[in-house]
Amino acid sequence: MAPYASDDSTRPGEADDLRAGRRKAVRYVVPVTVVGIAAATIGLVPALADSGDPDLPKISAQQLIEKIAASDVQQLSGTVKITTDLGLPDLGGLESGLLAGAAGGASDGSSADPTTRLTELASGTHTLRVAADGPDRQKLSLLENAAEYSVIHNGKDVWGYDSASNEVYHSTGDAAAGADDRASGTPAPTTPKELTEEALKAVDGTTSVTVDGTVQVAGRDAYKLLVKPKQSGSTVGAVTVAVDAKTGLPLKFTLTPTGGGAAVVDAGFTKVSFAKPAASTFDFTPPKGAKVTEGDTPEAPDTAKGGAPDKAKGGAPFTEGADGFAGDLDGATVLGEGWTSVATFDTGGKGVPSGSDLPDAGGLGGFGDFMDSFGDKVKGDFGSGTVFSTRLINALVTDDGKVYVGAVTKDALVKAADTAR
Known part of the structure; x- marks a missing residue:
């Protein structure tokens, strides 16, 4: 049919x-x-x-x-x-x-x-x-x-x-x-x-x-x-x-x-x-x-x-705290609306260490290099940071410790971070 x-x-x-x-x-x-x-x-x-x-x-x-x-x-x-x-x-x-x-x-x-x-x-x-x-x-x-x-x-x-x-x-x-x-x-x-x-x-x-x-x-x-x-x-x-x-x-x-x-x-x-x-x-x-x-x-x-x-407030699924796949993000703020909404919060610390910031693992390569292999370095008006990607949920961790996460593309995360700066 x-x-x-x-x-x-x-x-x-x-x-x-x-x-x-x-x-x-x-x-x-x-x-x-x-x-x-x-x-x-x-x-x-x-x-x-x-x-x-x-x-x-x-x-x-x-x-x-x-x-x-x-x-x-x-x-x-x-x-x-x-x-x-x-x-x-x-x-x-x-x-x-x-x-x-x-x-x-x-x-x-x-x-x-x-x-x-x-x-x-x-x-x-x-x-x-x-x-x-x-x-x-x-x-x-x-x-x-x-x-x-x-x-x-x-x-x-x-x-x-x-x-x-x-x-x-x-x-x-x-x-x-x-x-x-x-x-x-x-x-x-x-x-x-x-x-x-x-x-x-x-x-x-x-x-x-x-x-x-x-x-x-x-x-x-x-x-x-x-x-x-x-x-x-x-x-x-x-x-x-x-x-x-x-x-x-x-x-x-x-x-x-x-x-x-x-x-x-x-x-x-x-x-x-x-x-x-x-x-x-x-x-x-x-x-x-x-x-x-x-x-x-x-x-x-x-x-x-x-x-x-009681928490069904609308917005995109998979991003909004306990209502979605991103988990319960205490203190998070939601930017945007619908399917492109992004949750953001401040860790109060620094961003992801780079390969040069962490020690070498006995000649097998630095742990920082291992971490670097999972993320993509990005820059924008917000500064710089690292995007960690899955097929659904992506997260941007800025060098000053802010996190942006949502079921959105890498470019959308950068845009959200630029808007929130």
């Missing part, structure tokens, strides 16, 4: 309605618990098969957004495959540790702590098993070659279990209260529903929203919602969401960069059922001999509230 001839952009009279629609979507129940980052056995589940173009009734972009917002799926189980390709260098696992630190992960050293363990989702391909029975019971399992990591939310208890190390992380609290605060501590969304909510935060006059035909995902008929920036300078090329035609639940989320190539984020169900999971799915007792670490506060978000709805 050919793509529908729906509006190719938001019209002036529809802007308020679109913003209202995405605010509802941000607040809607997310029936899958997800903790940790932005961000696992490759090959355990077949590659996601999108097939056919089912013949479905025509629907407008506004109607499809409203369908997502009105979706009321409370019970499901299934398998999600997520691939993230930010273009980060392979540092032998070091990059996951750096991301965990940036995400504000706990430092108790437990391999079962969700806030640090799920940073693995920031790169590579991973397979997740998910189950949900309303806002008080969810389970997510990260599959590995010879082990499994699970997060279980059952009433007031949140458990994390790493079978490889036989370690358990446990926290308790009022599962019905403070859910937004817990969700706001989640550094990045990982299910199609959560990723869609992030993208819908940018639906305003800077965004083109259309219905781009139909598709089948995990055996379900779905509409394709296409979200594209109108502005130049963004690293986001397009966001495509496959929305279940019956339930309105996003089944697949794909973000492609302006630079082309493979998707930066591709997350979707390979199997899904909307039947009520067995109650035993959410039962957990620490295995004999397991090391149990007690947390001070619940670390798992009650995703029934969706990620930090």
